[in-house]
Amino acid sequence: MPDVYVGAQRISVSAASNLLDALNGAGFNVPYSCRAGSCHACMVRCVDGAVADALPDALPVAKREQGWRLACQCSVLGDLQVALYDPRLDGLPASVCAADWLGEVLRLRLLPERALRYHAGQHLLLWLGGVARPYSLASLPGEDDFLEFHIDCRRPGAFCDQLRRLRVGDRLRLGELRDGALHYDPDWQARPLWLLASGTGLAPLWAVAREALRQGHTGEIKVLHVAASDAGHYLADALQGLAGLAVEQVLAEHLDSALAQLRPTSRQTMALLCGSPSSVERFAKHLFVAGLPRNQVLADVFVEHA
Structure with missing residues (x-):
């Protein structure tokens, strides 16, 4: 052995x-x-x-x-x-600069001990009390001087229980930064851009939408956000405040009817999907049936953890 x-x-x-x-x-x-x-x-x-x-x-x-x-x-x-x-040796220290509740979602903002180079759509590992969980970055490099995360803390768990107790000034550690499928490519500038999310899958797409606007995207930008309840549409006001976005908020019970009305007007449409496995699967299936090529549909699936 x-x-x-x-x-x-x-x-x-x-x-x-x-x-x-x-x-x-x-x-x-x-x-x-x-x-x-x-x-x-x-x-x-x-x-x-x-x-x-x-x-x-x-x-x-x-x-x-x-x-x-x-x-x-x-x-x-x-x-x-x-x-x-060992996050004490290998992780990057960061302090909490804000911990606010947006409906059912914790918006956590962190100040790292040194600047972190990243782009919209990436994931970062958070360490707290010896427990680690990956979350997508919702902040936009170059505009936000903090790292922002949107975290669903409704259910109890080893990590979420600690997150609920965080206060401004508390410290945690940042681990591995990694790429996912989601990003914004300047070559898409004139193409329709659809951002489809469920729950806190909206976090990286919020960053991608802002990156697209910052780079002068000229095509349509459509955001569809699915939530279990009205309180789950936690970025409703912020999305409406961004000029240049067409925003649709859908309750999960009405998703099928919303998808039935979702038809790409151009085969050049780029679609970015994020959320639970079941939601992403339903988004992708509808888009494929509607005629979007598979290489124009990029998806990140959120693993459920607490």
């Missing part, structure tokens, strides 16, 4: 064991959210030895060259020495 060393501790595991399961089974409490290689919460650094990595392209080349791997995607091949991600 291979031995896995974590600092001075040794655990024996079965060959081909999932590394995340092996570490957590031994009590190391490596955080995770999706187990699909998307959230990056379970990063560990392989100091010596090799693993079978099912998703080698999930991390940037620079991170991989430093030995970082996603434990959920790795199988143990032989003896292995790993170092766990």
